[in-house]
Amino acid sequence: MDEVLVVKDLHVHFVLENMTVKAVDGVSFHVSEGEALALIGESGSGKSVLGMTILRLLPENVRVGGKILFNGLNLLELPEEGLREIRGREIAWVPQNPATSLNPVLRVGIQIAEPMEVHMGIDRKTAIQRVVGLLRYFDINPAEKRVNQYPHQYSGGMRQRALVAMGTSTQPRLIIADEPTKGVDVTKKVRVAELFRKIKKNSKPSLLIITHDLPFAERLADRVAVMYCGQIVEVCDARTFFEEPLHPYSKALLNSLPSRGLNPIKGYSPSMVNPPEGCRFHPRCDHATDKCLKEPPFDGEVRCWLYA
Ligand SMILES: Nc1ncnc2c1ncn2[C@@H]1O[C@H](COP(=O)(O)OP(=O)(O)OP(=O)(O)O)[C@@H](O)[C@H]1O
Numbered sequence: 001m002d003e004v005l006v007v008k009d010l011h012v013h014f015v016l017e018n019m020t021v022k023a024v025d026g027v028s029f030h031v032s033e034g035e036a037l038a039l040i041g042e043s044g045s046g047k048s049v050l051g052m053t054i055l056r057l058l059p060e061n062v063r064v065g066g067k068i069l070f071n072g073l074n075l076l077e078l079p080e081e082g083l084r085e086i087r088g089r090e091i092a093w094v095p096q097n098p099a100t101s102l103n104p105v106l107r108v109g110i111q112i113a114e115p116m117e118v119h120m121g122i123d124r125k126t127a128i129q130r131v132v133g134l135l136r137y138f139d140i141n142p143a144e145k146r147v148n149q150y151p152h153q154y155s156g157g158m159r160q161r162a163l164v165a166m167g168t169s170t171q172p173r174l175i176i177a178d179e180p181t182k183g184v185d186v187t188k189k190v191r192v193a194e195l196f197r198k199i200k201k202n203s204k205p206s207l208l209i210i211t212h213d214l215p216f217a218e219r220l221a222d223r224v225a226v227m228y229c230g231q232i233v234e235v236c237d238a239r240t241f242f243e244e245p246l247h248p249y250s251k252a253l254l255n256s257l258p259s260r261g262l263n264p265i266k267g268y269s270p271s272m273v274n275p276p277e278g279c280r281f282h283p284r285c286d287h288a289t290d291k292c293l294k295e296p297p298f299d300g301e302v303r304c305w306l307y308a
């Protein structure tokens with residue numbers, strides 16, 4: 001299968017006055033055509049920063065190293081103008097927070113229509129007609145009425161779906177969604193997953209889904225990449241991950257699920273300024289040996305000395 005997105009040895013460091021936050025520290029992975037990859041891991045592990053780096057949505061004080069190839073094109077070397085073309089048209093970003101990502105004083109229909117007008121050269125009237133179809137597709141009904149309403153007239157779930165509609169209206173080849181189930185109540189989460197499955201089935205984009213919602217990842221993902229302290233510690237197909245993950249951190253993450261006993265992971269998330277020596281997970285790992293304390297494990301499918 002063709003690899004739509006290839007990330008190679010990516011480093012994203014925030015340089016602050018007296019310290020450097022190594023938010024992403026040597027990450028490599030790929031997403032194939034039509035595939036959904038879930039990027040999971042605890043809060044603060046660097047998932048959003050990784051996603052934002054792909055679209056260069058980061059502040060000035062950032063240092064980025066490595067490569068991000070989109071259909072072979074290194075996005076990190078692309079001039080801003082070229083990137084603007086790709087952003088919104090070929091790569092969509094579905095942001096984390098519907099409350100702040102929709103403009104409260106603009107009708108939702110116009111906001112969803114805009115990327116189609118800007119990137120596809122479609123006129124306003126035609127775009128709005130398409131939006132009505134999209135609203136129906138995303139179950140925002142009655143669509144003819146909803147298209148003229150403002151965000152505050154939508155329920156939370158509808159706003160969430162409107163954001164997905166906005167991000168995907170131009171039929172992008174890659175969709176990066178940051179925590180699409182955040183703040184969505186349990187019953188509606190299933191619906192968000194169904195929505196993404198529908199998009200996946202119909203327009204076959206590649207999906208990079210950033211989430212710490214493991215049941216959501218299980219419903220949607222073909223493969224899973226587990227992030228810990230700025231690094232990917234395990235990449236495998238979704239079924240393997242949910243049935244027999246290898247990395248001790250992956251196992252601990254699964255065991256912390258309510259459906260699997262709600263066992264919290266012992267200890268704390270490590271510092272990204274001074275990460276632990278050796279394996280970054282060793283202070284919390286029951287299997288840590290002397291070697292794990294001193295030498296970082298290789299960056300392979302499983303970043304762990306148990307499987308070296
Ligand atoms: N602009 C910034 N300047 C300095 N540090 C930052 C900046 N943005 C993010 N960070 C740091 O980068 C680290 C990774 O943050 P990130 O938001 O990617 O985590 P995450 O895995 O997405 O967490 P969550 O699941 O809570 O969204 C955090 O330690 C955060 O404090």
Ligand code: NI
Binds near residue numbers: 178179
């Ligand atoms: Ni995040």
